[in-house]
Amino acid sequence: MSRKVKFSSNWRKAKAKVTKCHSDIVNARKDYLHKTTTTIARAHALVCMEDLQVRNMSKSARGTLEQKGTNVAAKSGLNKAILDQGWFEFRRQLGYKLTWRGGLLVVVDPKYTSRTCPAGLHESKDNRMSQAKFECVDCGYVNNADIVGTLSVLARGQRVLACGEDVRRTKVVKPRRAISAKQEPAEVTKQGEIHAQRRRNPLRLRRGGCQFMVNKPNI
């Protein structure tokens, strides 16, 4: 594009190619996110995930930059935006898709998940031998560090649900229905009632994104 004369017809052709490329990337990401979140929401009633780690994410953006090594500042912003979007979008989609089906998304504190022993809850940085290997210095439990992290997140989520353990960084995404049911018996103007009826009409849902609730009961 930079070698073409600006606003010439060859420049326009090149611009169209670049735009197409970018929109293909965006569509591929959207497609992937929707497919994964739908699969997960269909198969599970409870999903626990780690809370967003902005610091780790920006670190990984820098990491990829070191390998590429060009356009550092510009790409740093772009990478961060992409990473951010993907992460938030994944969590957002999973949240509302689970809500449709009566499921629950629990976001837990990510601190020390991959160095806490799933067997005895012993937490130490010596538990994590390397990036991949986990071996508990207390009881000798051995597993892959990523699997240990996953087990910890699940256990934490279950503890949060059972007895509200340390809720400082924990968010439970509640089904929206329960909230709106509470708010409904407020003052009802005529216009307001029409709106409320429309909202309750399941046929209306066929227009929008929430089509699962029309015929299928919540699991």
Ligand SMILES: [Zn+2]
């Ligand atoms: Zn242990």
